Amino acid sequence: MEITSEKRVPLQQAKKGLPIRDVLLIGILLAAGAVLKFFVGSVINFGMKPNFIIAMYCLIILLIKPRLLEAAIIGILAGAICQFFPGQPYINFLSELTGALAMGLVSKLPLDRFKIPIKTLFCTFFSTLVSGFTFIGVMYVLYYSGVDITPTPLAIFMAIILGTACINSIIVQVLYIPLKLALKA
Numbered sequence: 001m002e003i004t005s006e007k008r009v010p011l012q013q014a015k016k017g018l019p020i021r022d023v024l025l026i027g028i029l030l031a032a033g034a035v036l037k038f039f040v041g042s043v044i045n046f047g048m049k050p051n052f053i054i055a056m057y058c059l060i061i062l063l064i065k066p067r068l069l070e071a072a073i074i075g076i077l078a079g080a081i082c083q084f085f086p087g088q089p090y091i092n093f094l095s096e097l098t099g100a101l102a103m104g105l106v107s108k109l110p111l112d113r114f115k116i117p118i119k120t121l122f123c124t125f126f127s128t129l130v131s132g133f134t135f136i137g138v139m140y141v142l143y144y145s146g147v148d149i150t151p152t153p154l155a156i157f158m159a160i161i162l163g164t165a166c167i168n169s170i171i172v173q174v175l176y177i178p179l180k181l182a183l184k185a
Helices: 020-043 052-063 066-084 093-106 119-144 154-183
Strands: none
Touching: 020 052, 020 066, 020 154, 052 066, 052 093, 052 119, 052 154, 066 093, 093 119
């Protein structure tokens, strides 16, 4: 009778949550976005300015490639940070949630096949538009339902959203490659 033994291999458990490195990166970049929004927002005040918080969560999602639920949590955190800045209260929770979800979904598209690196630009532009249109949509729904808010005229808001999307896309494009190389992501 021959007895053979097989090498025991421990079972790998499914990935639960984000690694601590990614959690720290989320905290650092969202905090940096808040600081930049505060200081640059007080210097640049001509209607259109970058929304560094949106830019930072777009950058985070591109770098760490979270699952959709994790992207949603990043969006909710970004919305919570936005509550410390002047503006319509609570709307940012929904607008940043939808923006982060859009970023999480669209960043999974196979856009890396083009010779020009458009994935970062396109994903950030699209996500900023989703966030901005959600914000204005919720604001107008609240206004027409009788809530005491003063909405910005639609034409002005459209220009602000498109300008912010362009500026955010450039910011994320400039920061993405050096951060990706530094993190070896």
